[in-house]
Amino acid sequence: MMRHCCENGASCHHKNPSDQKGKTTRFRVALAGNPNTGKSTLFNALTGLRQHTGNWPGKTVLRAEGTYSFKDVTYTVIDLPGTYSLYSNSADEEVARDYIVFEQPDVTVVVLDATSLERNLNLALQVLEMSERVVVCLNLMDEANRKGIRIDDRKLSSKLGVPVVKTAARDGKGLTELKETVEGVARGHIQTRPFRIRYSDEMEEKIKTIEADIRTIFGNDLPSRWIALRLLDGDPSLTEALKKRIGKEESTDGAIAQPPYPAEA
Ligand SMILES: Nc1nc2c(ncn2[C@@H]2O[C@H](COP(=O)(O)OP(=O)(O)OP(=O)(O)O)[C@@H](O)[C@H]2O)c(=O)[nH]1
Ligand SMILES: [Mg+2]
Structure with missing residues (x-):
């Protein structure tokens, strides 16, 4: 019989104690994506709030928060700034990156x-x-x-290893399915196996070593x-964020003090 992940102890991400006691549960759902993909429109449709939308001047620069209820559970939605990557090239990218990496939302909707x-x-990716x-x-x-673009969402989902939901946020279409899917992932009822790029054996060895550190x-x-991948690439902003997290401006143990790790052997 398949066990629910909450029975697996340490590896389970459902840390919210209220979840297990049957009291009011809260899940945090972050909206990430490229600029202009309709994140704020979706945020407004879900929460009933009026986060600015549109190209200009509505661009989301800092994260906004709102809530919605679904099946007696409260979801806090975080509307992250639109970014083309999460490589710390700009303040927007850092805001989005830090939220996903350090705040660890229960679900990230891309x-x-x-x-x-x-x-x-x-x-x-x-x-x-x-x-x-x-x-x-x-x-x-x-x-x-309208443009005749057809997307095989099931195939995309199986390639990416996560659920795919189609929406038209401006018309409020697909929202219930999105909420159902978010709930499934937040509760661990929908299992995911996110696609991860596999690098050369040599690179994978380095990744493993740094991951252990x-x-x-x-x-x-x-x-x-x-x-580990970001440190191998050389990401000073992430290194700073990591240093702050361990409460030291200067790391003394060397494990993260000398970025970037050499990219090549
Ligand atoms: N046709 C159509 N337009 C949409 C849809 N969702 C959003 N839009 C429009 O797309 C534009 C951008 O929407 P926003 O919600 O501001 O996009 P965003 O992703 O929050 O943008 P940033 O904050 O800059 O990252 C607006 O003009 C919206 O009305 C949709 O499902 N269909
Ligand atoms: Mg926005």
């Missing part, structure tokens, strides 16, 4: 523009490296349909593989 899937998938609990939201489906310093809470 909102994609269904009319520009190829470009948008770049960010989706990054989020899949950062978190296990991801839902892909194909938004602007009305536009995609990260787990020694930070425990099992942070996405160690993603952090």
